[in-house]
Amino acid sequence: xxxxxxxxxxxxxxxxxxxxxxxxxxxxxxxxxxxxxxxxxxxxxxxxxxxxxxxxxxxxxxxxxxxxxxxxxxxxxxxxxxxxxxxxxxxxxxxxxxxxxxxxxxxxxxxxxxxxxxxxxxxxxxxxxxxxxxxxxxxxxxxxxxxxxxxxxxxxxxxxxxxxxxxxxxxxxxxxxxxxxxxxxxxxxxxxxxxxxxxxxxxxxxxxxxxxxxxxxxxxxxxxxxxxxxxxxxxxxxxxxxxxxxxxxxxxxxxxxxxxxxxxxxxxxxxxxxxxxxxxxxxxxxxxxxxxxxxxxxxxxxxxxxxxxxxxxxxxxxxxxxxxxxxxxxxxxxxxx
Numbered sequence: 001x002x003x004x005x006x007x008x009x010x011x012x013x014x015x016x017x018x019x020x021x022x023x024x025x026x027x028x029x030x031x032x033x034x035x036x037x038x039x040x041x042x043x044x045x046x047x048x049x050x051x052x053x054x055x056x057x058x059x060x061x062x063x064x065x066x067x068x069x070x071x072x073x074x075x076x077x078x079x080x081x082x083x084x085x086x087x088x089x090x091x092x093x094x095x096x097x098x099x100x101x102x103x104x105x106x107x108x109x110x111x112x113x114x115x116x117x118x119x120x121x122x123x124x125x126x127x128x129x130x131x132x133x134x135x136x137x138x139x140x141x142x143x144x145x146x147x148x149x150x151x152x153x154x155x156x157x158x159x160x161x162x163x164x165x166x167x168x169x170x171x172x173x174x175x176x177x178x179x180x181x182x183x184x185x186x187x188x189x190x191x192x193x194x195x196x197x198x199x200x201x202x203x204x205x206x207x208x209x210x211x212x213x214x215x216x217x218x219x220x221x222x223x224x225x226x227x228x229x230x231x232x233x234x235x236x237x238x239x240x241x242x243x244x245x246x247x248x249x250x251x252x253x254x255x256x257x258x259x260x261x262x263x264x265x266x267x268x269x270x271x272x273x274x275x276x277x278x279x280x281x282x283x284x285x286x287x288x289x290x291x292x293x294x295x296x297x298x299x300x301x302x303x304x305x306x307x308x309x310x311x312x313x314x315x316x317x318x319x320x321x322x323x324x325x326x327x328x329x330x331x332x333x334x335x336x337x
Contacts, residue, residue, distance in 0.1 A: 002026045005131035007114040012251025012268035013137030014098035018056050021105035028108045035099040036092040040163045040196045040232040044175040044188040046111040047084045047268030060097045062089030063189040068333050069174040070319045077322035079333035088190040115330040124246045133279050134247045142253035152238040160233030161200040162207045167226040181211040181312035242291045248275045270294045
């Protein structure tokens with residue numbers, strides 16, 4: 001019987017498998033897609049996420065990020081990260097690096113799906129595999145979260161994200177968050193001649209229509225698309241618990257609020273490590289509290305910003321307020337980094 005079975009080969013699942021292997025545990029990742037796997041993602045990694053990658057033995061190539069800048073056409077507010085830069089990196093580059101590191105450490109891969117999980121007091125069974133523990137890292141709409149009866153309705157208006165890359169030299173060394181009454185646009189430099197622009201909104205419509213809500217941004221990248229549009233949503237997903245017997249939920253599968261604060265990758269890496277640490281210590285029940293602690297600040301701030309974003313009058317006040325209170329804005333960004 002293997003030690004850890006990981007369902008899902010995205011960043012959270014691969015990070016969990018790597019941490020398990022670094023602790024001498026035998027890990028198998030179940031993932032039906034061949035690497036590298038792309039998906040809709042803002043692609044900006046906060047400094048804590050970069051440090052988490054280093055802890056995995058990785059130095060992923062990308063574009064250094066100095067901080068975060070909020071913009072609305074008339075106002076702007078900027079906050080630099082305190083000690084270390086963040087990183088803008090293509091999702092496919094990140095996934096390839098994580099996958100290669102897992103292979104180097106002897107992690108095995110099964111190109112199949114986890115459809116049915118059975119567990120008893122000794123272990124977990126999924127298809128032909130039998131393990132002491134299973135880490136569910138199967139994404140935003142986690143089938144295992146639903147199969148285990150852990151899924152809860154998201155609540156509140158549904159929000160969606162779309163992303164496209166543009167072949168253009170970055171004009172900023174920050175993640176730029178452009179605000180409008182209709183949604184937000186995230187500009188992330190991911191290379192010397194490439195930026196990614198993700199749009200978030202509660203309205204479902206084509207990407208180009210969303211981008212027109214940001215005319216200056218749309219004009220800057222006009223005629224320079226470098227990738228197809230990828231989408232995700234509804235973004236808000238909730239889980240009743242993160243631990244169900246011998247199954248632990250991590251990454252987006254454990255619950256997700258919104259991409260508004262750009263913490264997705266950093267939190268995926270942090271919660272994956274916490275899950276493995278709880279198993280290595282023989283105390284899986286402690287993971288629930290660890291997950292709550294690691295994600296608390298992100299959840300509180302994201303919910304607050306979402307409440308503002310739902311009302312056009314309130315959304316118009318976000319950037320002016322950040323501009324007039326730079327110390328508060330900087331402190332908020334650094335609390336999340």
